[in-house]
Amino acid sequence: MASTGSPCGACKFLRRKCAVDCIFAPYFNSEEGPSKFAAIHKVFGASNVSKLLHNVPIDDRCDAVVTISYEAQARIKDPVFGCVANIFALQQQVAYLQSQLMQVKGQLAQSLMNSNNCYNPQWINNNNMASSSGQMTSSSFPANYPNYINLKSNSSPQSSSMESVDHYSDGHGIMNMQDIQSLDQFVYQPYNTSS
Structure with missing residues (x-):
């Protein structure tokens, strides 16, 4: 009262x-x-x-x-659906944004791979590029090549290159996904091979 x-x-x-x-x-x-x-x-x-x-x-x-x-x-x-309509709309928005995020992460991973290929092209002709199973192995890359993608053979099929990009972006001179507001703001930053 x-x-x-x-x-x-x-x-x-x-x-x-x-x-x-x-x-x-x-x-x-x-x-x-x-x-x-x-x-x-x-x-x-x-x-x-x-x-x-x-x-x-x-x-x-x-x-x-x-x-x-x-x-x-x-x-x-909304007498029929009540708050469920709002929850469903928000779930659809989250799913859409997650798909956009995965697409941008894929583009970022591809850009990183492409940019690193042009800096260090001699590893492409390496005879150890593929193992007997046709999979890329960590020995396929030179010792000084940065490991952006998890190439361990014991990794689960659920692990993706997107997760490895997130994992290896810290401390390697690469911008985190949170730092990229839009594709217009993404500025190419070459990888520093001196470290």
Whole structure:
């Protein structure tokens, strides 16, 4: 209950006297509370929300009220799907951005391989380029060639060159993916072979 003696927003909306131990008082003030509580009451019902909050630990009740309020507002805006429509849209956006990130990482890995090939072309004619299984091995490269791609034969098929680019980019004079805002900002930086 508010210190001025006015009822909390929930009790004000329900037009009832606000008790000292009102479960809604800490979360719905008398000014903004009625409008926020109206959606919650319409979708879930005051008694159901009260029972729910009594079963939630006190430390987590504020988060529960925020979540319930969000779900109620989403259900009013979209009575069929509610907040699931927002979650689905966000999941699609994440999947799209992840595919773009993988594409950019692939382009970066290809650029790194191409740029290193033009600096050190003698390894291309190396007779040890392929092992008996047709796979590239770490012995196929000169000793001073930077190991950007994990060529261990015991690596799992799930590991990709994208992960190895992330792993080997630190400390090798290569920009991290977080540093590249867009392809327009990517400036070619040659690999320093003196180190």
